[in-house]
Amino acid sequence: MAAPPPVSREPASNSSASDQPVVVLEQLSKKYGTFTALEDLSLKLYPGQILGLIGPNGAGKTTAIKILVGLIRPTSGTAQIAGADCVRDSHQIKRLVGYMPDRFGAYDNMRVREYLDFFGAAFGIRCKTRIARIAEVMEITGTEYMKDRFVESLSHGMQQRVGLARTLLHDPRVLILDEPVNGLDPQARIEMRDLLIRLAGLGKTLIVTSHILPELSRICDRVAILTHGRMRAFGTVEEIGRQVSQRRTMEAHLASSEQVAAAAQTIRRHLEADAEVTEVPLEATVRFRSARPEQELGEVLAQLVKANIRVTQFREVQTDLEEAFMTFTRPAEPTPAASSSPGGVTHV
Amino acid sequence: MFKALVLRELMTVLRQPRMLALQCGLVTLFTLLVAVRWPTDARVALSGVRSQEVFQLFALGLLAIVLLLLPVFPATNIVREKQQGTLALLLNTPLGPWRILFGKLLALSALAAIIFATSLPAASACYAMGGLSWSMLCSVYGLLVLAALEYLTLGLLISSHANSTDAAVRGTYGTMLGLSVLSLGPHYFFQGTKGALADGGEYLRSLSPFAAMMSLLSAGDMGGNGLISTTDVARRFMIGALVISTIAALWTVSRLNHTIFDQARAAGKISDDQSWQVQTARRLFFLVDPQRRSQGIGSFTNPVMVKEFRCRRFGRLHWLLRLVAVCAVLSLGLTYAATAGTLDWGVETIGSILVVMQVALVVLITPSLSSGLLSQEIESGGWQLLQMTPLSTWQIVWGKLLSVIVPLALILCATLPGYVVMVYIEPGMKLQVQRVVICLVATAVFAMLLSAAVGSLFSRTATATAAAYTVLLTICAVPLLIWLGRDAPFGHDVVETALQFNPIAAALSVIRLPGFRDYTLIPANWWFLGIVSVISLIVLLVRTRRVSRAR
Numbered sequence: 065m066a067a068p069p070p071v072s073r074e075p076a077s078n079s080s081a082s083d084q085p086v087v088v089l090e091q092l093s094k095k096y097g098t099f100t101a102l103e104d105l106s107l108k109l110y111p112g113q114i115l116g117l118i119g120p121n122g123a124g125k126t127t128a129i130k131i132l133v134g135l136i137r138p139t140s141g142t143a144q145i146a147g148a149d150c151v152r153d154s155h156q157i158k159r160l161v162g163y164m165p166d167r168f169g170a171y172d173n174m175r176v177r178e179y180l181d182f183f184g185a186a187f188g189i190r191c192k193t194r195i196a197r198i199a200e201v202m203e204i205t206g207t208e209y210m211k212d213r214f215v216e217s218l219s220h221g222m223q224q225r226v227g228l229a230r231t232l233l234h235d236p237r238v239l240i241l242d243e244p245v246n247g248l249d250p251q252a253r254i255e256m257r258d259l260l261i262r263l264a265g266l267g268k269t270l271i272v273t274s275h276i277l278p279e280l281s282r283i284c285d286r287v288a289i290l291t292h293g294r295m296r297a298f299g300t301v302e303e304i305g306r307q308v309s310q311r312r313t314m315e316a317h318l319a320s321s322e323q324v325a326a327a328a329q330t331i332r333r334h335l336e337a338d339a340e341v342t343e344v345p346l347e348a349t350v351r352f353r354s355a356r357p358e359q360e361l362g363e364v365l366a367q368l369v370k371a372n373i374r375v376t377q378f379r380e381v382q383t384d385l386e387e388a389f390m391t392f393t394r395p396a397e398p399t400p401a402a403s404s405s406p407g408g409v410t411h412v
Numbered sequence: 413m414f415k416a417l418v419l420r421e422l423m424t425v426l427r428q429p430r431m432l433a434l435q436c437g438l439v440t441l442f443t444l445l446v447a448v449r450w451p452t453d454a455r456v457a458l459s460g461v462r463s464q465e466v467f468q469l470f471a472l473g474l475l476a477i478v479l480l481l482l483p484v485f486p487a488t489n490i491v492r493e494k495q496q497g498t499l500a501l502l503l504n505t506p507l508g509p510w511r512i513l514f515g516k517l518l519a520l521s522a523l524a525a526i527i528f529a530t531s532l533p534a535a536s537a538c539y540a541m542g543g544l545s546w547s548m549l550c551s552v553y554g555l556l557v558l559a560a561l562e563y564l565t566l567g568l569l570i571s572s573h574a575n576s577t578d579a580a581v582r583g584t585y586g587t588m589l590g591l592s593v594l595s596l597g598p599h600y601f602f603q604g605t606k607g608a609l610a611d612g613g614e615y616l617r618s619l620s621p622f623a624a625m626m627s628l629l630s631a632g633d634m635g636g637n638g639l640i641s642t643t644d645v646a647r648r649f650m651i652g653a654l655v656i657s658t659i660a661a662l663w664t665v666s667r668l669n670h671t672i673f674d675q676a677r678a679a680g681k682i683s684d685d686q687s688w689q690v691q692t693a694r695r696l697f698f699l700v701d702p703q704r705r706s707q708g709i710g711s712f713t714n715p716v717m718v719k720e721f722r723c724r725r726f727g728r729l730h731w732l733l734r735l736v737a738v739c740a741v742l743s744l745g746l747t748y749a750a751t752a753g754t755l756d757w758g759v760e761t762i763g764s765i766l767v768v769m770q771v772a773l774v775v776l777i778t779p780s781l782s783s784g785l786l787s788q789e790i791e792s793g794g795w796q797l798l799q800m801t802p803l804s805t806w807q808i809v810w811g812k813l814l815s816v817i818v819p820l821a822l823i824l825c826a827t828l829p830g831y832v833v834m835v836y837i838e839p840g841m842k843l844q845v846q847r848v849v850i851c852l853v854a855t856a857v858f859a860m861l862l863s864a865a866v867g868s869l870f871s872r873t874a875t876a877t878a879a880a881y882t883v884l885l886t887i888c889a890v891p892l893l894i895w896l897g898r899d900a901p902f903g904h905d906v907v908e909t910a911l912q913f914n915p916i917a918a919a920l921s922v923i924r925l926p927g928f929r930d931y932t933l934i935p936a937n938w939w940f941l942g943i944v945s946v947i948s949l950i951v952l953l954v955r956t957r958r959v960s961r962a963r
């Protein structure tokens with residue numbers, strides 16, 4: 065099968081999307097006896113947005129998802145999808161949400177087309193419409209070539225695609241995908257990533273959980289970090305990165321590794337006393353972290369040039385999602401729970 | 413390393429709380445079995461007749477328990493390891509296939525030994541009553557050990573060929589029933605005659621541990637009609653069991669290597685893409701070609717029912733149609749043979765064959781179709797997906813029940829032509845046939861709902877299937893065990909009461925089969941089947957509701 069061309073992602077902003085949020089969670093909590101699985105989770109999502117729900121095992125991601133799809137009842141708080149309450153309007157929720165659990169749910173001796181036909185019929189789609197719809201979702205997910213294969217004999221990557229096709233059958237407004245890229249090879253992962261971006265482009269709102277953070281950072285407009293049932297951060301990857309550290313990480317690439325020591329000395333002279341400066345001679349790079357404002361950092365570059373150090377690149381290194389995740393989930397430094405506003409600004 | 417394997421195998425089973433419950437249950441059962449028949453009179457006959465009567469019942473009961481409980485352990489053993497990936501790890505160790513097989517066999521034999529150990533106090537009590545020789549006691553336990561060995565090795569063999577645990581359980585219980593019960597059938601009809609058919613029936617009977625045990629205990633043969641057989645069935649059985657065990661063990665060893673994993677993924681071949689000659693040939697052979705591209709599910713059809721038909725290997729339409737065709741031809745053939753005078757069996761005997769054939773099919777097929785209705789979905793992760801559809805719980809359950817009702821209806825209808833011919837030949841049998849049909853329909857409904865209810869209590873399909881088979885076979889077998897002791901130690905009333913719980917006996921008494929015609933079993937049996945069916949339906953609905961509701 066020829067892989068579809070890679071799709072680039074422009075994060076959907078709240079202003080460009082509809083003003084009405086599709087997913088609204090307010091003070092959502094779930095307790096099992098004395099154990100709190102989820103505590104005061106509040107967030108809003110708009111059409112076309114992709115939310116990455118991340119957290120260590122047992123953080124409450126699956127609990128939040130199951131409440132949204134009506135499989136679990138919250139102890140307190142409310143969850144709404146397109147105005148339908150996840151507890152009271154469970155029948156409506158089934159039509160609004162496409163849920164792909166972390167387990168595929170294969171039936172033995174069933175071909176892919178029969179599998180999709182069954183779920184289409186279960187959603188009450190009339191026979192003629194269903195046949196057309198199956199062809200449509202197969203095209204979207206690139207599963208046409210496997211229509212006569214038995215579902216249990218498909219590879220994991222193929223099953224994930226069929227699972228997504230099944231989720232799309234009834235054309236839901238919100239897609240909730242639990243670990244969609246888990247266990248996929250790099251090629252299949254790229255294809256799945258492109259597919260999710262394309263679906264968001266079609267106006268679907270996606271909630272995706274994953275442990276593969278670089279994947280999420282590439283596709284998500286919003287990221288929510290959960291630990292011990294509480295939301296620690298919510299916002300865009302950049303916003304979360306900025307919250308992680310008040311210091312910025314800068315990098316100076318030099319033309320020659322012989323000048324690394326001299327460059328590091330010059331940088332140290334012009335930074336605060338506790339600034340971290342790291343020499344990487346093998347890469348002809350000096351990396352440093354500083355809380356100094358932009359202007360003063362510009363001065364550092366000027367001093368390097370003045371000292372006859374040939375700088376080929378001088379740039380800020382973005383804090384990645386992995387680093388943010390590790391910071392928020394570090395057990396020794398508990399961070400207060402975050403609350404979010406529709407603008408995606410997180411108050412920590 | 414070998415010791416570690418045996419210990420792991422044994423501990424995995426013994427650590428389960430249900431094993432402790434099973435052992436306690438067995439001890440209680442054996443104690444009750446002896447205590448109920450323990451002489452209360454101050455005088456005891458010197459010949460020890462009473463003790464022998466009690467021991468006969470005890471030995472047959474123990475054999476039934478061994479056959480009902482033991483096969484599930486070997487049946488799930490290899491296939492589960494294969495699914496969990498531990499078999500690949502095991503084959504990667506220096507333990508060869510021989511040591512792996514014998515390790516497994518040793519651990520499973522230890523389980524059988526535990527069952528035998530729980531029966532020893534009751535056996536000692538029988539021995540203490542007198543009238544039992546030491547050699548008789550040893551012979552009975554020797555036969556039990558051989559029977560256990562035979563079914564353990566067969567279970568492991570089937571497990572090594574199966575692709576799912578429930579298929580392995582189904583296959584093992586089917587084989588066990590075939591070898592121990594159905595093998596008795598031909599002898600019943602050909603006994604007292606001469607020729608190849610009679611000899612064949614005699615040899616086939618020797619494969620049954622029940623026939624061997626009856627012969628060893630010098631009890632009247634099952635359905636013997638007063639005829640005494642001079643064949644040493646017990647010796648033949650023991651030789652047969654050893655031969656079968658050896659072949660099964662060798663065959664299993666040959667499977668314990670790369671071949672067990674070396675399977676290509678199904679390519680998903682479709683008949684529609686092949687030449688018209690191939691398509692026609694397949695249509696003629698299969699009647700309903702399973703490889704044809706299926707049509708979309710009709711807008712007004714219950715999708716769950718269609719799904720069940722499509723995704724089950726056992727009970728797919730093309731197999732059922734063949735089964736029905738065989739039943740129909742057989743029933744008509746038998747009826748014709750009886751009327752043409754080529755067989756001197758009489759209409760009642762022909763009717764009995766039809767009844768036995770249908771009940772055997774119902775009892776064999778129903779648990780495998782209906783026990784996993786809920787557990788299969790839970791195990792595969794499909795239940796969560798079904799819950800996410802707008803289908804109501806009732807629609808799901810009804811669709812699943814329909815997928816069992818249709819094949820059962822086909823099986824029941826298959827022999828109707830035979831009954832119609834019987835009534836045509838002998839109009840006086842109309843009422844009998846009507847009652848038999850009611851009995852068979854009630855048995856099918858009862859077997860379906862009971863299996864579904866018992867299966868719904870478990871989350872694993874293999875356990876659900878094994879439990880459903882055990883419960884259904886217990887209901888069918890225990891009254892028949894009591895019926896075997898119909899002259900002694902049990903009186904007419906006790907046997908009649910016991911048989912009232914047995915759907916097979918009710919149908920056989922209605923058709924007036926010798927041995928059953930003296931008992932009045934309906935309508936009491938219909939009441940029993942009806943009440944249990946209603947309770948089972950309630951249990952099934954409650955369990956379904958429980959697993960469906962948001963927690």
